[in-house]
Amino acid sequence: MDAVLRFSPALSDWVLHNLRQGCTAAQVVQAMRAQDMPPDAARAIVDAFVFALRTGSPVPTDSVTVAPAYRYDASRLPPGTSIRTADRLVRVAARAAQPALAVLNDVFSAQECEALIALARPRLAPSTTVDPLTGRARVGAQRSSLGMFFRLRENALIARLDERLSELMNLPVENGEGLQVLHYPAGAQSLPHFDFLVPSNAANQASLERSGQRVSTLVGYLNEVEEGGETVFPETGWSVSPQRGSAVYFEYCNSLGQVDHASLHAGGPVLRGEKWVATKWMRQRRFVAAAEAPGP
Ligand SMILES: O=C(O)CCC(=O)C(=O)O
Ligand SMILES: [Fe+2]
16 A cells, blocks of 8 residues: 655755765665664655656655555566577576566677668667657657667568567567667767656556556667666666677566566766667567557
8 A cells, every 4th residue: 555755845855956966866865864764764755756857757845655665576587597599598697686687698699780780770760768748759858869660570580589589578579569779879878767657647548558568678789889888777786788699688567567666777878889779678468559559
């Protein structure tokens, strides 16, 4: 059951100030605990502010609603130090539990990476993010990358990769959104964001009703970045370095439908060279794009 936690507007101003100055959530929680705030209350308050700032929702002024803590299910990723799919042996380089995350090597061959880049390059357009307030695609103030989507199984290569990622992510191919390729030129980045759709935004309702929540992401690295471009998880201090053919996999929606705020992540600035990634997002149910949905 949700509980309401009240606090002074002065505390609200102080939390906001510190987060805007670049303090991490953990640092702000620590400072509140040092002032004898109970740890769970400090965590819930700071979490609500981080969520509001990252999703463009209104920031709390004197109270937050505390939802039950995220319950971690067993990871959908198959166990073991390597995972054999129909056509490939993927090696598990590292796993973390909270958020459920893994670094995977040999997900894509060098030839597959090159082919994906060559197919995507002529179709790139300025990346959009889903506007957290309207739910509509918006050319990104949050991103400075270029992107495109393949249709599910649109050619033999994409069909093979859709199958492989479905096996790794342990959900049907049909639950996947079309593979997205992003290109970050030098200097580009994506700011910290959640991949799940913020349910409180009315404009996300239609997509959530059609296909359910996004539950997991696999970001595959298609080239060697000379410097920078790590995928960073600021809530946990994790950072994954891009390496051609490798991927970072993470989960953020459990069987209760709760979403995990620890999955906040960003594409760090590309300092030298360029960065290409292929991203697969999985839904709770078959993915139905807006264009396929029956009209009103
Ligand atoms: O570029 C990255 O490292 C992260 C990409 C990402 O977060 C996304 O595509 O949603
Ligand atoms: Fe993301």
